[in-house]
Amino acid sequence: xxxxxxxxxxxxxxxxxxxxxxxxxxxxxxxxxxxxxxxxxxxxxxxxxxxxxxxxxxxxxxxxxxxxxxxxxxxxxxxxxxxxxxxxxxxxxxxxxxxxxxxxxxxxxxxxxxxxxxxxxxxxxxxxxxxxxxxxxxxxxxxxxxxxxxxxxxxxxxxxxxxxxxxxxxxxxxxxxxxxxxxxxxxxxxxxxxxxxxxxxx
Numbered sequence: 171x172x173x174x175x176x177x178x179x180x181x182x183x184x185x186x187x188x189x190x191x192x193x194x195x196x197x198x199x200x201x202x203x204x205x206x207x208x209x210x211x212x213x214x215x216x217x218x219x220x221x222x223x224x225x226x227x228x229x230x231x232x233x234x235x236x237x238x239x240x241x242x243x244x245x246x247x248x249x250x251x252x253x254x255x256x257x258x259x260x261x262x263x264x265x266x267x268x269x270x271x272x273x274x275x276x277x278x279x280x281x282x283x284x285x286x287x288x289x290x291x292x293x294x295x296x297x298x299x300x301x302x303x304x305x306x307x308x309x310x311x312x313x314x315x316x317x318x319x320x321x322x323x324x325x326x327x328x329x330x331x332x333x334x335x336x337x338x339x340x341x342x343x344x345x346x347x348x349x350x351x352x353x354x355x356x357x358x359x360x361x362x363x364x365x366x367x368x369x370x371x372x
Contacts (some may be wrong), residue, residue, distance in 0.1 A: 175203040176220040183227040198228045211358045275366035280313040302324040304372050309362035329360035
């Protein structure tokens with residue numbers, strides 16, 4: 171079933187990108203609705219068009235994995251969350267695999283243009299390569315940011331804007347976010363990415 175965002179109420183569960191998200195808060199003002207939703211990737215607040223349609227998530231049929239275990243033991247193996255996004259077991263080391271790069275990047279130095287087109291863009295516009303991927307949904311390979319690129323990196327890949335240009339504070343924030351993405355409860359990065367010495371082969 172589909173509804174317009176302006177008709178969605180707190181407590182409903184909607185389908186966002188194939189995952190169920192529970193609506194914690196929603197406030198419509200004019201043509202825009204401000205929504206706070208919680209799902210398996212965390213809690214997010216975004217503004218959406220009030221007239222835009224959204225799918226209401228179907229209630230999952232009980233499955234063997236999602237039923238409460240008669241023994242009272244927490245299940246092991248299988249998906250960590252049920253179809254509603256509710257955790258059904260403790261996190262295990264393999265749950266963090268999505269943060270790992272699919273293969274080692276070995277495409278040469280980041281600052282060396284890979285082809286003629288890239289060379290021309292670098293020469294004519296003074297552009298700097300900030301990341302590369304063969305599958306944006308999976309994640310990006312990104313060079314280690316320096317003092318001149320860290321603020322831009324935080325904005326593009328971490329969705330963070332700092333009022334201060336304190337480099338030490340930016341480095342700490344950056345490293346803390348990467349650390350939290352790798353351990354339970356796995357706080358995902360705004361854009362999933364991995365820092366590598368070399369660029370990937372695409």
